[in-house]
Amino acid sequence: MKKRTFIKLCTAAATMPLEISAFASPEKLTNWAGNIEYSTDNVASANSVAAIQNFVRKHSQFKTLGTRHCFNRIADSKQQLLTTDFSAQAPVIDASTRTIAVGPGVRYGAIAPLLEAKGFALHNLASLPHISVAGAITTATHGSGVKNGNLSAVVSALEIVNAAGDVVALSRKANPDIFPGAVVSLGALGVITKVTLNIQPTFQIAQHVYENLPLSSLKEHLDEILSAAYSVSLFTNWGNQRINEIWLKSLYDLRKPPAKQPEEFFGATAAVKNLHPIAELSAENCTEQLGVPGPWFDRLPHFKMGFTPSAGKELQSEYFVPHKNALDAILAVERLHEKVSPHLMITEIRTIKADDLWLSPAYKQDCVAIHFTWKPEWPEVGKLLPIIERELAPYNPRPHWGKLFTLAPKELQSRYEKVPDFLALAKQFDPKGKFRNGFLNTNIFGDT
């Protein structure tokens, strides 16, 4: 019901050209998972850069919403929320520079078929295509692959409306000093009105799933397993000393089909039907497996556009540790299995290549990400997170910016050497804190 109201607001806004439409919603707006009720009913929608500039000049404090897939209060505001609808403006694919430029609010699922139609692809996608490009890149959203950076790593240019209402254009080429600070911005620099992404020739992926990898095998062959395909995900509920499912997403050359995938993979056995990461759930929502090749956008995410991703009613947390500490970190969580498993739907383990983006969890370090899809039991999960964070502390875990964590702000900041530079950059874009909220004040700006 709440989601329907939101859709109604957006549709109404889209019919009003170059206008800002303001609404007082009769119901509280929530995030996708429903665990966060945003703190204000004031939601406005803007459908052009001019409308956003106008809006920015008129408001002293607000937050921009993407597709509301974050699990914490990073997108929340007590005063005012802004949604954007640029659906009338088609993304621009430039074959000569190998880039695509998209407006705010545009989802990966919307641009993927456009790219494919022109013979192009993105290097990677998250587990779901439903999220907005702007929201994803500001939080360092990622997929998997030892050679794949996160989704922010392929941003080559940005346009941001700053607190004065001016459009600031930045690119990796023209602004090498501050650009790496402006991509994973946590929404603190202003309203992103254009994101330019590097693209590459389209490619095919075949997805093979294996079941029941013994933990002993993982201990012995972790790096071989994590680098066995273009993108590798390990799913476990931490029960019975095993990894429940391994998803291998391998490059597939249609002209030279690869040899048949073996029936066994380090002691795990090939699945004989499509699976959901949570084995009890229907695989109908999941991308095709069993080695059937398909285009990148239909294999790299686990979940299909148009279907509910993941479980739906859930919470999520994720911690990034240096790849070199991956096994120790995995075993540290495994030691907690009796505490973790009762509240867990599934854990996913993925890899992310190092980048140079100041607030990226993969800043200057190849990472392994240990993710938790929790049952919607915040009282219990809220007590478990500090225990997991303590257990992982020797590896200085960096939490996902869009998921739930309890790490003390000082501790969090100490794990990012570029926080002081980011604060200086934020001051340039937003001297009076127009784009700040409780989450940013607590975790980044330190003035709670």
Ligand SMILES: Cc1cc2nc3c(=O)[nH]c(=O)nc-3n(C[C@H](O)[C@H](O)[C@H](O)COP(=O)(O)OP(=O)(O)OC[C@H]3O[C@@H](n4cnc5c(N)ncnc54)[C@H](O)[C@@H]3O)c2cc1C
């Ligand atoms: C089922 C599910 C699966 C997920 N899988 C993955 C995964 O595989 N990998 C992963 O890394 N994460 C994953 N996530 C987390 C999620 O993708 C990220 O947190 C992402 O940020 C969500 O994007 P959004 O558009 O919903 O952003 P929102 O939650 O709406 O906003 C996130 C932040 O972006 C800012 N923002 C949004 N648009 C703009 C703009 N135009 N200008 C300035 N700031 C803006 C907001 O203010 C906020 O700070 C998953 C989440 C769900 C619900």
